[in-house]
Amino acid sequence: MPEKHGRIAYFDNLKGLLIALVVAGHVISPVIATNPTANVLHHAIYLFHMPLFVFTTGLFSSSVFSGGILKVERILSYVLLALGLQLFAVVPFHSLEELLSNLFVFNSAAWYLFSCATWFLITPLIDRMKPAPALALSVFVSLIAGGLPQLGDFLSLSRTLVFLPWFVGGRLVRPEQVLQFARDRKVCLPLAAGGVVALAFYVFAHLTIEPHFYLVYGAMPYQGPLLTGVLGRIAFDITAVMISCVALVLVSDKRNPLLGYLGEHTLEIFVLHRFARMALRVTGFYGVPAVATELHGLVLLLLASVLVTGISALPIWTKPIQAVAHLTWAKVLKQE
16 A cells, blocks of 8 residues: 555545546536536536545645644745736736735635645644544534625635535544545445435436535535525535545555556646646637537547646646745745
């Protein structure tokens, strides 16, 4: 199970699968309003991939907080990366005044990096609590967050709170426990079977579910009574658990050369894939009628996802992105 440099093949494979789904979801998203087939696949991905991605973030958060030591420099680096992506998303479309007013309104992929910084910052508080109360409190906060419309995208507050239970859940367990659970035929396998049923149900009933799908993104308040929103969020969370179990069961213990490599470079891929997707926009890819509206356009979208993932995973990006992620801020500020 252990790999070189202390890595675990299973989790590199899992993270590789998840980052590939992140890229696919973002590449497909510009056409979900016009391409019904792409819409179904996009939503099927979003039913579980971010919750499980956030769970793995919590699972390996010891790289930021362990032994009572909080690596504030790592947190600052995540904020810097988030702001860098935010500038990329905002600058082309807004004036300087609008840029300054929207800099901390995270309504694009940068939200995840900023939320990571927030989750890492509260990790010492999570560790001070007993596991059951910590998880219960995070679930309560997640459910209530939808009833607070003032949260929204500012500082990524809404998504940070909505996905908090997944981070806390990851923080409260150890990697070997997750691997043991994934191979538990009595618990994980039945849940995975439920996940397959849930996916099939979504495919056949997606038009009925569509009006409620905003709950999955975690960015918007409940569009109706609080109780209805809470029950909807609980239903989507249970669905995410079951479909996540499908992924946990399917991922191999042995290193997959492709997924393992992607799993080792999730940060670089996450940061850079938005630039590659912007290149698709600039070239007019999304304006091609077949891509925007037709069934076989999904094949082109998936091929584009592979291309974007491949470009974002090139070895030349590793050193600069990791340099930012591991900046020694004390030296930087001292030089100032």
